[in-house]
Amino acid sequence: MGPVLLLAAVMAVDLPAAEVIRRYPAEEARQGVAADARHLYAVDNSRIGKYDKATGAKVGAWSGDPDRFPHINACVMVKAELVCAASNYPDVPMTSSVEVFDPRRMVHLRSIPLGQQSGSLTWVEWRDGAWWATFANYDGRGGEPGRGHQYTRFVRFDSQWRATGGWSFPAAVTARFAPMSSSGGAWARDGRLYVTGHDHAELYVLALPKGGATLDHLATIPAAIEGQAIAFDPGSPRVLYGISRARREIVALRLPPVEPR
Template identity: 45%
Template sequence: MILRSALFWLWLSVSSLFSSFCFSQSVTEIRSFQVTEAKQAVAVDADHFYVINNNTITKHTKSDGKQVAVWDGSKEGIKHLNSGVVIKGKMYCANTNYPEIPMASSIEIFDVKSMQHIGNHSFGIAQHGSLTWINQRDGFWWCGFAHYSGKEASEGRDTRWTAVVKYDPEWRQLESWVFPKHIIALFTPKSNSGGAWGEDGLLYCTGHDEQDLYVMRLPKSGFTLEHVRTLPAPMHGQGIAMDHWVKGKQIIYGINRAEKKVIAAEIK
């Protein structure tokens, strides 16, 4: 009886510790900004955030949300920017021809100080689908490529073909992974819209509309990303960005398209 009781309390302690470890994370809104253009995504650096909307990018101060600059790509043929990330003074934006078929994608590069377009990397008709997000970690490029279901399916490929692809600095493909079936079901009929590496080494992903962050990690074996947990979040899908300029905290930016808001939240 004593041994059984001891085993019970040991099991309870381990279960509580496991539960705390696995489910203690939360996402809490710390600030929001009303921005009319908040429809696709947001990028962020030390002092500013950048609202990405199809063919425009507006630059805002993080302190009060005031718009200080704008870039308009409509005259340059830009129709569907998806998301962006700021790295060493440059913003790299995912650009596609959505909803056209066949899917074509490029990365458009901007100087965030001048807000001028300074470069481009074209995938052309990308073999993996429609580029929705870009990130950098450990000196490598990481990209999310979307496929869609229903009438938006391309060449018989639906949301199940959505992938995360790793490239070297010269854009040579190294590896790629797919999402677990239950995450694909949550993406469907749309796809994976946003992705960003956290300070904890985990990959935070969003769908198109769901008010959730899907926390993933690279698998030890196989080709399917491991789903660590799902976090209810104040952002509603679309493109996201980690604020790596805030030390000691994990701050994420996203949007609420329906309310035209940019939202900053802390992941604890």
């Protein structure tokens, strides 16, 4: 028998709370936020508001047909385009699409229909020449029989939206998603993945595993954002934006450092 390689379990740590450094009133702050160098984009199903980062003033908006765009959940800036995760939530069977916008003119450019996947697309990211997407599953409203919140999946696609890998979320994290799912996520510059649920005021720091198909849970950070979609500031690697649905605000946070594993 050959040598046996033992993989040490990753133990998550609790970190200090993220520091609130600014709040921006934004009427569309119901699903999430995206960011570029100068602007913030508040997302609300079939509406997106564009806000000046320096002044907080609203400088643009897009509004779509709610029947065609019932649930745009999260957006990210990729190569000067605003790329958004969308679905037919809470209708079933679940169908998903990626909706692409011109952030300068705030107009819709095109749709990438993904159809029926392993859940409902809630957020998407671009990194290392690949698309990374989370497909949510729910215990109740919007869910499908036999697939509860534990079935939420993180999937890697190539540039043509062909799946090239997939991971489950750790049980300790999906327990915090329940009965909903992951509503937001963003890659940090250090290669870690920061993820939110739907309601809890905390961030989960994850990493691709060195073996197996379940993401590693590195840390949990309390944060005043009540879950929902998030975005890193492109100019400040430890500044992250989230939203407060209750207060209709975009919240700027400074994250505590996460020690190398």
